[in-house]
Amino acid sequence: MPNHRRRRVLRVSETVMNQPACKLIDFLLSRLGICALLFLSVAMPGNCGVAAESRPNFILFIADDMAWDDCGAYGHPRIRTPNLDRLAGDGMRFDNAFLTASSCSPSRASIITGRYPHQTDAEQLHWPVPAAQVTFVERLKESGYWTAAAGKWHLGNALTNRFDRVLDIGTAGFQLPSGPAASKARMVERGSDGLQSGCRDWVPVLRDRPRDRPFFLWLAALDPHRDYEENIIPNPYRPEEVRVPPYLPDEENTRKDLALYYNEITRLDRYVGEVLAELEKQGETGNTFVIFISDNGRPFPRDKTTVYDSGIKTPWIVRWPGRVQPGSTCASLVSSVDLAPTFLDLAGVRAPALFEGVSFAPLLRDSKATVREFVFAEQNWHDYEARNRAVRTARFKYILNEYYDLPLTPPADGVRSLTYTAMRRLRDAGQLTPEQSVCFVKPRLREEFYDTSKDPFEMKNLAGDPAYQSELERLRALLAGWKQKTDDSTPAHRTADEFDREEGTPLANRVRPRPSKAAMMRAE
Numbered sequence: 001m002p003n004h005r006r007r008r009v010l011r012v013s014e015t016v017m018n019q020p021a022c023k024l025i026d027f028l029l030s031r032l033g034i035c036a037l038l039f040l041s042v043a044m045p046g047n048c049g050v051a052a053e054s055r056p057n058f059i060l061f062i063a064d065d066m067a068w069d070d071c072g073a074y075g076h077p078r079i080r081t082p083n084l085d086r087l088a089g090d091g092m093r094f095d096n097a098f099l100t101a102s103s104c105s106p107s108r109a110s111i112i113t114g115r116y117p118h119q120t121d122a123e124q125l126h127w128p129v130p131a132a133q134v135t136f137v138e139r140l141k142e143s144g145y146w147t148a149a150a151g152k153w154h155l156g157n158a159l160t161n162r163f164d165r166v167l168d169i170g171t172a173g174f175q176l177p178s179g180p181a182a183s184k185a186r187m188v189e190r191g192s193d194g195l196q197s198g199c200r201d202w203v204p205v206l207r208d209r210p211r212d213r214p215f216f217l218w219l220a221a222l223d224p225h226r227d228y229e230e231n232i233i234p235n236p237y238r239p240e241e242v243r244v245p246p247y248l249p250d251e252e253n254t255r256k257d258l259a260l261y262y263n264e265i266t267r268l269d270r271y272v273g274e275v276l277a278e279l280e281k282q283g284e285t286g287n288t289f290v291i292f293i294s295d296n297g298r299p300f301p302r303d304k305t306t307v308y309d310s311g312i313k314t315p316w317i318v319r320w321p322g323r324v325q326p327g328s329t330c331a332s333l334v335s336s337v338d339l340a341p342t343f344l345d346l347a348g349v350r351a352p353a354l355f356e357g358v359s360f361a362p363l364l365r366d367s368k369a370t371v372r373e374f375v376f377a378e379q380n381w382h383d384y385e386a387r388n389r390a391v392r393t394a395r396f397k398y399i400l401n402e403y404y405d406l407p408l409t410p411p412a413d414g415v416r417s418l419t420y421t422a423m424r425r426l427r428d429a430g431q432l433t434p435e436q437s438v439c440f441v442k443p444r445l446r447e448e449f450y451d452t453s454k455d456p457f458e459m460k461n462l463a464g465d466p467a468y469q470s471e472l473e474r475l476r477a478l479l480a481g482w483k484q485k486t487d488d489s490t491p492a493h494r495t496a497d498e499f500d501r502e503e504g505t506p507l508a509n510r511v512r513p514r515p516s517k518a519a520m521m522r523a524e
Ligand SMILES: [Ca+2]
Pocket: 063, 064, 065, 103, 104, 225, 295, 296
């Protein structure tokens, strides 16, 4: 490689600063197999104006509250997701992908800023991301990409100017209004199917894009977020078809609730298929990096808003024809904080030093490679006060419950659900197993430790088991180091709950839009 080319490649790939320095050259050269066109003709921001069409387009699909394995691509025996299954068949399925939070807006804030939720000042649900935050989207835009978001936005007003276009579906599909309008405690968006799913504008935004630039699309659904309605798809799921996790009671209301959730996943799959068909029609399939993820786990008790895998593990399917081997799988750990540096890496744009993640581009070429040894996750206020932290390796999970005096109450819409209503009744009748009673227990244990290889549902806490003490201490130290490095300090004051923990009904202190973190701190 000529020296001037090598210098340029080095400049492009400062994003891989987290790679060991001694491997940097090998790493960059190995990448040419994937990204030869990219690196050799990339248009750097403020640099040469080389053929923009050689850079990949990006489509990021974000499901809302979909568990990692609730689709055919991840082996679910009943949920019909032909388009996701095809996407995985044409691309790479990641089997150990994790989010940094199990809460809608903090998870999205982390994805777009490449930082952990508590570093964004938007770590609590519905706190808007402040204007001072840097995102990967504006970096793509500055480098010549056309950037657009369509569907669920949920990040506040300060970031909308980072995109060329934002088609916000509005909040009626996932957020109760405040005041008297909230009294019904239902938030179903009325209207067309596309409005309820959040996917109405996905195909139009792709169809109407300018054709002279590479593009980045942030396509965010409202599916399968609550509330649920009957008969939203042909052949809706029947209660006897669902798979009930062992920490939920296997009874008729739980089954009915899960069937309604499955319906929304199948509806979402259809919209994914429509976008991919439009992409094909435009002849852009081959030059488009497509990734499908969720923002948090299933909206059921002990799933969403927990740092168990059922809250933070996500589907993660990448299709990039000619670069990613069709039908491949990758077991290496990846984190949603890695998305921002990866998009910039693949676009040949330098990542800001404050990004916390690493590019997972090496895994696209070699699924056996490793880009990180552990992932971190946090849970903060979400309808109810909470503060939990976790670190996970490929095998072990350590959880620190900082506010362990508080129960693990599900999100308010989950509290109002068929499932939790049944669970309260069964609790009162003394008919829940200890694993099914977790959301009602207080105080909880301060520390939890799981061997996910033997106990994928994290039901056997090994924190007191002498056989695991050395591993527990290693992970405890890792988490403490991460908290220190990322300035994760316990707030001086707790935030008030905004819903009743037993019934899920809104309390008088709840107002929407929610004030920012800064405004709430000033008020204290
Ligand atoms: Ca969500």
